Amino acid sequence: MVNVLFFAQLKELLGSSGMDLNLTTPCTVNDVKSALIEHNSAWATQLNQPTIMCAVNQTMVEGTHPVNNGDEVAFFPPVTGG
Amino acid sequence: MSTPSRHISVKVQTEDFDVAAEYAVMRENNTQDGAIVFFSGLVREMNQGQGVSGLYLEHYPAMTEKSLNGIVEQACERWPLSRVRLIHRVGQLHVSDQIVFVAVSSSHREAAFEACHFIMDFLKKRAPFWKKETTESGDRWVEALEKDQKALDKWENNEN
Numbered sequence A: 001m002v003n004v005l006f007f008a009q010l011k012e013l014l015g016s017s018g019m020d021l022n023l024t025t026p027c028t029v030n031d032v033k034s035a036l037i038e039h040n041s042a043w044a045t046q047l048n049q050p051t052i053m054c055a056v057n058q059t060m061v062e063g064t065h066p067v068n069n070g071d072e073v074a075f076f077p078p079v080t081g082g
Numbered sequence B: 001m002s003t004p005s006r007h008i009s010v011k012v013q014t015e016d017f018d019v020a021a022e023y024a025v026m027r028e029n030n031t032q033d034g035a036i037v038f039f040s041g042l043v044r045e046m047n048q049g050q051g052v053s054g055l056y057l058e059h060y061p062a063m064t065e066k067s068l069n070g071i072v073e074q075a076c077e078r079w080p081l082s083r084v085r086l087i088h089r090v091g092q093l094h095v096s097d098q099i100v101f102v103a104v105s106s107s108h109r110e111a112a113f114e115a116c117h118f119i120m121d122f123l124k125k126r127a128p129f130w131k132k133e134t135t136e137s138g139d140r141w142v143e144a145l146e147k148d149q150k151a152l153d154k155w156e157n158n159e160n
Helices: A008-014 A029-039 A041-047 B019-027 B061-078 B109-126 B146-158
Strands: A002-006 A018-021 A053-056 A059-061 A072-076 B007-013 B035-042 B050-059 B081-089 B091-094 B098-106 B129-135 B138-141
Touching: A002 A008, A002 A029, A008 A041, A008 A072, A008 B129, A018 A029, A029 A041, A029 A072, A059 B061, B007 B061, B019 B035, B019 B081, B019 B098, B035 B109, B061 B081, B061 B109, B081 B109, B098 B109, B109 B146
Parallel strands: A002 A072, B007 B081
Antiparallel strands: A002 A018, A053 A059, A053 A072, B035 B098, B050 B091, B050 B129, B081 B098, B129 B138
């Protein structure tokens, strides 16, 4: 199982703060994204935005990064702190 | 290259902070440093062409301190810093409120100036904070700026 989280504008646009996904692992961040779109096809536009960022276990990574059972995978828009 | 005398403090909090108190801690029993540089970021009344009355800072709690500590570690690897204090506020803020504070000390000013700048540039692009502003025409999420990416690229291209 993979714990998916959404933040900020993405959380609002998807109407969800996250979910647990049952996936065959190991897979990649891109596979997690595909599984989310399969779960809810209305999410495709937002999740496929090229600017969407991802963190696996609280570290920012690229789409090809591996995801294992029990990982926390977060998707969010570009950060705007400081 | 860590030195035994290095002091690092990273905090994420809703409460305001006192720059004078933070500066005092940077100086306390500090006989080795010749330079302290600090930066404080504030809520501006105008942003991206609109009047702003306040903002809400959302973050990713499990990741925030981890990413800030990572940025400070990177700065400590690049420059001989002895003390670093970093505070970032979250939650509801109003115009002219303090948002962020970074202070670094070193033997000489060049390292302190550069490291403070580096930490802010990395924080802007790598730490999971998002600002939602309250404006005259409603709430809006602040958009990331290309200039912030350019500022980061500059440091990454200089890396040796």
